[in-house]
Amino acid sequence: MNATTRRATKPAALLGDDWRTRAGCTRNEAELFFPIGGSKTARSQTKKAKQICAGCPVRTECLEWALENRQDEGVLGGLTEDERRALHRRRRRFAFQRKACQHILTNRLEEFLELRARGLELLEIATELGTNVQTVNNVIEQLDARQEVDAA
Numbered sequence: 655m656n657a658t659t660r661r662a663t664k665p666a667a668l669l670g671d672d673w674r675t676r677a678g679c680t681r682n683e684a685e686l687f688f689p690i691g692g693s694k695t696a697r698s699q700t701k702k703a704k705q706i707c708a709g710c711p712v713r714t715e716c717l718e719w720a721l722e723n724r725q726d727e728g729v730l731g732g733l734t735e736d737e738r739r740a741l742h743r744r745r746r747r748f749a750f751q752r753k754a755c756q757h758i759l760t761n762r763l764e765e766f767l768e769l770r771a772r773g774l775e776l777l778e779i780a781t782e783l784g785t786n787v788q789t790v791n792n793v794i795e796q797l798d799a800r801q802e803v804d805a806a
């Protein structure tokens with residue numbers, strides 16, 4: 655689909671399932687949802703599109719659809735393409751950290767506890783385990799949560 659076709663298409667009409675019938679946007683507003691460039695007019699269109707999205711009853715569905723289908727243009731689900739890309743990166747980072755945390759808890763807990771017992775800084779522990787400080791923090795939080803559950 656080229657930009658001309660895309661601009662002529664109602665955003666919700668791109669969206670495939672039943673929930674699109676409850677979309678807050680209409681065909682007449684297509685220009686708002688696919689602003690071109692970074693001009694004042696484009697920024698104003700983006701702002702108006704976001705306002706419509708803010709009151710849309712299917713915003714969550716729309717955003718998830720846009721993320722899953724890598725829609726890389728236009729305002730969808732209340733976010734611009736740049737904002738959706740940033741959200742996608744955050745989610746991937748979070749998923750990676752959660753997986754790394756689970757790996758340590760499952761496979762390297764003894765080693766982790768030994769490093770903690772030696773009084774190493776978080777960065778040193780992360781380096782020893784070949785991970786990052788955030789993951790080390792996540793492991794500590796998980797262990798604290800387990801202790802709280804055990805103590806209750």
Ligand code: SF4
Pocket residue numbers: 665666677678679687706707708710711712713714716717729730731732
């Ligand atoms: S969230 Fe925005 S783009 Fe998506 S259906 Fe609703 S109004 Fe349209």
